[in-house]
Amino acid sequence: MSRHSFDPEIAGRVGLNAAVIFQNIAFWIEKNQANRRNFRDGRYWTYNSISAFGELFPYLSEKQIRTALEKLVSAELIIKGNFSDDRYDRTCWYALGNSICPNGQIDPTEREKDAFASEGKPSAPEGKSYKNRYKPYQKPNPSHAKAAVEDEISEKILSAYPEDRIRGKAVCLSQIHQALADGVDAKELEDAVRTYATETEGFTRSKVCFSDNWFSSGRWLKYLHDVEEARVSSKVKEAEMLKGLAGWVTDRHPLCRHITPGQVTALLAANLVSPAEIEAAGLRA
Incomplete structure (x- = not known):
């Protein structure tokens, strides 16, 4: 929770x-x-x-x-x-x-305050040291920056898991990295983790899987599938709703006044109505 x-x-x-x-x-x-x-x-x-x-x-x-x-x-x-x-x-x-x-x-801390530490010491951020202190600052390698962002994303996904059942953090992060590398959407994976956390919120701790087992055994795939199904279902409902709104617009139905600017944008983007039809219905494109 x-x-x-x-x-x-x-x-x-x-x-x-x-x-x-x-x-x-x-x-x-x-x-x-x-x-x-x-x-x-x-x-x-x-x-x-x-x-x-x-x-x-x-x-x-x-x-x-x-x-x-x-x-x-x-x-x-x-x-x-x-x-x-x-x-x-x-x-x-x-x-x-x-x-x-x-x-x-x-x-x-004193160690972290030393921006130009002795050569080789980890306390020198971005590799700065007395040896190179007069050199102009160089931005980190883009691949390193990308890896740092990926690490933070993986940490956020893991943090959605029931806190007192997180175990084997390195194993969990490795599994998350692999899933993301295989093309799994980070947002959907995080939603899958949150779904499991919500589902097991009232369980006794012995009934909640340890995180390393949960990721390694692929139990997250079921919840990822559920998230995907919910997303598809939501898109279907949205498409049906837009078709209904498009009918209001073409018929110039009195209920058109309830259509929001965001919905107008969505109708035009889906090519369900034309700008002329929007204007004729008393709406603004």
Whole structure:
């Protein structure tokens, strides 16, 4: 069962919604710092899209999530960035802001403060050392950055599993990596894990499979199939609904006034009606 928490002091500054989201962002930044991943411009980062936040916080609307993130940025609790290799990828990256973490790190230790450690020491982020301290900064190898993103995705998928039944983390992550490499959609795999977690929520712990067995034995495939079936069923229902709306438009039915702008866009994208028919029905394209 997923539990969300927040810092009362943060909530007092930016509100409850923003405080809960901040706690999640800080958690992943701390995890990335511990694993020395996603280090950019002197800070550790995590990333997420608005829709992904919506999955994590189903009780918040997209508007509430956007507003919460804007409050966190305005309060300098977080900063935003974009480090994707794909220029069309608008997924936002987040790091801790100066108002709460001047050094861009969580509780930095003496070892982590040494940006230019002795040659060969792991405390030098991105491979910096006294030997190369005067060289211009070089961005990490794209393949390394991609691997770091994949690691974070796998961690998020595993974190959806019942927390007290996670075992053999390395085995689990290896199985998740393999599934993603075989073409399994990360979002659908995460949904499959969440479905199992929800299904077994009321079970005694002895009835809930350990995560390493669950992934290794392929039990996740059943839940992945269920997710796929639900997705297909949803698409079929959506298509049927759009056909019904298209009938309203062509007949200029009085109920056309209830058609939303988003539905108008979907009708046009599916070529079920023409812009002229939309206009004739009193709607805006």
